[in-house]
Amino acid sequence: MAVACAVTATLLPLAQHRAVPDGTVTDRSIRAPAAAGADRPRQSPAGDCKDPEASLRPSGASGPAVERIKKRAYLIAGVDQNSFRWGYRNPATGDLEGFDIDLARAMARDILGPEGRVVFRAIPTNQRIPALEQRKVDLIVRTMTINCERIKQVAFSTAYFEAGQQVLVPRGSPITAFNSTLRGKRVCTAAGSTGESELRKQSHGAAVTTVPNQLDCLVRLQLGQADAVITDNALAAGQAAQDPSVKLVGEPFTREPYGVAMNLADEDLVRRVNNVLEDYRKGGDDSGWMTAYKRWLEADLDGITGPPAPKYKD
Known part of the structure; x- marks a missing residue:
């Protein structure tokens, strides 16, 4: 994972942040949810959900959301720090590690280059959608299931893993x-x-x-x-x-496709993430999907031969 290690990372709690002159990022206490009429994403119409896993087709182009990240010079990724193998703090090193962490680093490398910086925000399960709506993070990579209810509130990439x-x-x-x-x-x-x-x-x-x-x-x-x-x-x-x-x-009683979640308004970022996932699934370098699976998940979830196939909207 030599390439992955080139990406600088910082962990912050879910909180308001501000840049200071030396380029570091500090925190203030979490704000209350946005008031009615504030900068909130549009809601998808209810009752039109047929295939929630179908996402926007991939593109390497830069739009408003991607340019916002480039101008800031770091990606803010909402993650977990308590899920062993997925997103957790290694007690020996103090570093965040796991399958989702590797994927977030891949997003940062693609948008900002090999030296790009990623700031990790530790987010509770029930704060994932509010964090995106309030723009506290650019994206969520946190074992988040794509389903019909959630796509009314946030946009998802194609599925990168399937659980139950x-x-x-x-x-x-x-x-x-x-x-x-x-x-x-x-x-x-x-x-x-x-x-x-x-x-x-x-x-x-x-x-x-x-x-x-x-x-x-x-x-x-x-x-x-x-x-x-x-x-x-x-x-x-x-x-x-x-x-x-x-x-x-027992046996798994649901099907849980995990996706990277983003603000509904950030369509260019969704396409960019899907573009990254296209390459990530191929596993053509030392940070591809199978490499990450074998490193983090195979010992506990063996027998998986590859990532789920992507689904795109017509």
Whole structure:
């Protein structure tokens, strides 16, 4: 990953930032959501969702959003810092690492060149869409599922990974899957996640608790404050790798295509990201999709032969 390492990175919490004379970036406290009539993206019409994974066709051209990033001289990427293998802080080095981190670096290299700077913002699950709407980040690379509800609020790239919701439990648990064995049990999921949406549709009689980040659910499981966690199996596999006292049970009960999310107004950035993904899928250099998969995910999610094929709008 020699090329990837050339990109300078900084981690910031989700907060307002300002540039100072030496080029560094500092933070202020998070602002309240934008008021009605403020700079908010247009909403897609309800009820017109047929294939949410179909994205804008790729282009290497620069438009207003890409030029804004170039003028600023750094890309702001919303990521996770708590998901092992995907976006997490390496305790040995203090650096952010993972599959999503590598992908964000690839975006920065394409827009700003090999020495381009990327600023990472750690964002809770339920703040991903507000962060884009309030323009606190340029894009979100954070195991974010593309679905019909979300494309009304944000724009997505083509899918770069496919996962599914599954149940994580302590070893020896009587829970066997996303089924009636959850009745009367305490189930934890991240607020604003697909897991929360599925539990709203069908809780199987469980008592549901939501938390800001899915890793908080693992902590509750470890402390005996929850009996099961509902989350993407791609994330849960990493949690099971961290803690061998927990395991996945049953089969995935949803299909979760992950995409890079952007502000609805930034169509040129969506096309640019899709252009990057076209090359990334080919894996023609040391930072391609298969290289990243083998480095970060294969140990816990083996048997995957390649990324999902892109879908484009007609």
